[in-house]
Amino acid sequence: MSFWEYANPRRFMAVTDRVVGPSFVLAGVLITTGLIWGFFFTPDDFRQGSTVKIIYLHVPSAMMAINIWIMMLVTSLVWLIRRHHVSALAAKAAAPIGVTMTLIALFTGAVWGQPMWGTYWAWDPRLTSFLILFLFYLGYMALWAAIEDPDTAADLTSILCLVGSVFALLSRYAVNFWNQGLHQGASLSLDKEENISDVFWFPLLACIAGFILLFIALVLLRTRTEIRARRLHAITLRERSA
Amino acid sequence: MPDLGAYAFEVSLAYAGSLLALGIVIWASVARAARVRRTLDEAEKRWSNKNG
Numbered sequence: 001m002s003f004w005e006y007a008n009p010r011r012f013m014a015v016t017d018r019v020v021g022p023s024f025v026l027a028g029v030l031i032t033t034g035l036i037w038g039f040f041f042t043p044d045d046f047r048q049g050s051t052v053k054i055i056y057l058h059v060p061s062a063m064m065a066i067n068i069w070i071m072m073l074v075t076s077l078v079w080l081i082r083r084h085h086v087s088a089l090a091a092k093a094a095a096p097i098g099v100t101m102t103l104i105a106l107f108t109g110a111v112w113g114q115p116m117w118g119t120y121w122a123w124d125p126r127l128t129s130f131l132i133l134f135l136f137y138l139g140y141m142a143l144w145a146a147i148e149d150p151d152t153a154a155d156l157t158s159i160l161c162l163v164g165s166v167f168a169l170l171s172r173y174a175v176n177f178w179n180q181g182l183h184q185g186a187s188l189s190l191d192k193e194e195n196i197s198d199v200f201w202f203p204l205l206a207c208i209a210g211f212i213l214l215f216i217a218l219v220l221l222r223t224r225t226e227i228r229a230r231r232l233h234a235i236t237l238r239e240r241s242a
Numbered sequence: 243m244p245d246l247g248a249y250a251f252e253v254s255l256a257y258a259g260s261l262l263a264l265g266i267v268i269w270a271s272v273a274r275a276a277r278v279r280r281t282l283d284e285a286e287k288r289w290s291n292k293n294g
Contacts (some may be wrong), residue, residue, distance in 0.1 A: 039257070040244055050246040053253050057260040100267040104260045111256040115249055214264075218271050225275040232282045235289050242292070 007084035009227045016220045023217035030210030038203035045200075054112045055196075056204055060211035062105035062130070068098035068215060069133065069161070069168035072140075076158035086223065088154035089230070091161065092144050093222030097215055099137035106130060126183040129171040136164035150230065 006012050038056040045052035072094050078087035109127065110120040121127065140160050147153035196204070246253050 035257075044247070049249050050244070050253050051249045053246075054256045057256060061260070096270070097267060100263050104263050107259050107263075108256045111252050111259070115252055214268075218268065221275050222271050225271070225278050228278045228282045232278065232285055235282075235285045239285075239289065239292075 004082075004084070007078075007082070007086050009086055012086050013224060013227060016224060020217055020220050020224070023213050023220070027210050027213035027217055030206050030213060032210075034203045034206030034208075034210055037206065038200070042199055042203060048116060051112050051115055052200065054108050055200060056207045058105060058108040058112065059204060060208045061101045061108065063208065064211050064215055065098060065102040065105050065130070065133065066168050066172050068094050068101060069137075069164060071219075072098070072161050073165045073168070076161040079154050080158050085154075085230070086227065088150075088158070089226040090219060090223045091157070092154075093226050094215075094219045095137055095141050095144070097218050097222070099134065099141065101211075101215075102130065102134040102137055106134060124183050126171060129167050132167045133164065133171050136160070136167060140164065 006015065035056055039053055042053070044050045072091040075087040075091040075094075078084055079091070106127075109130075113122070114120050140157055143157050143160055144153050147156060
């Protein structure tokens with residue numbers, strides 16, 4: 001079976017119908033486990049004190065904020081190249097989840113920054129590129145809402161997504177490009193060096209897995225809703241013209 | 243409740259704000275899904291009644 005069969009809305013609806021519920025349940029279990037484990041059963045950090053507990057929300061949300069935009073980039077490219085409507089609707093469906101994740105990352109970062117850095121905000125490369133990513137999310141959603149013709153909206157938002165991808169990647173790698181700024185290096189990386197102690201790592205891993213599954217559940221649910229909304233729109237137009 | 247020491251306010255605020263934001267996006271997604279599904283079912287029923 002070809003991957004492109006999922007571009008058929010009927011096939012997409014049939015397959016995802018079985019995935020959404022279990023994804024929600026598993027996401028709930030993992031996030032609850034990770035947060036309870038991290039909040040109640042991990043020690044304070046020797047430098048950060050109890051604010052280290054904010055990591056269980058900040059890191060997964062920041063990670064998702066960037067990766068959701070990358071997912072939107074991929075689905076936007078699929079729309080631009082192959083004109084599959086489901087992929088354009090999946091990008092549209094992902095944006096409100098992405099903006100929520102970006103907001104959580106900015107908010108928890110600011111709340112953590114005040115006691116640790118002595119300020120809620122600094123024009124640090126990573127923070128600034130994250131703020132611009134947040135504005136791109138808002139602009140992307142506003143553009144979808146502003147254009148009535150869905151295909152034109154999908155075309156223009158896809159172009160916006162391509163442009164915004166620069167900031168999504170920049171917010172991921174800004175700490176490596178510039179050595180200035182307050183934000184520390186990545187908590188998660190593929191290098192062999194230990195960036196985070198195991199005692200914090202395992203509950204963090206549960207939270208990350210939970211956030212990924214929550215995104216999958218939400219984006220599938222929202223894409224299904226967009227497909228139904230488009231069908232509803234088509235019926236309404238047919239009723240008017242009949 | 244663990245002893246959060248001097249940072250109890252910041253940690254509690256971060257958790258409350260984040261969980262609220264997650265709750266809102268989940269609730270909004272589920273509520274819209276239910277509303278659109280219900281409206282579509284009604285429209286399809288109406289359409290098939292009219293057109294046999």
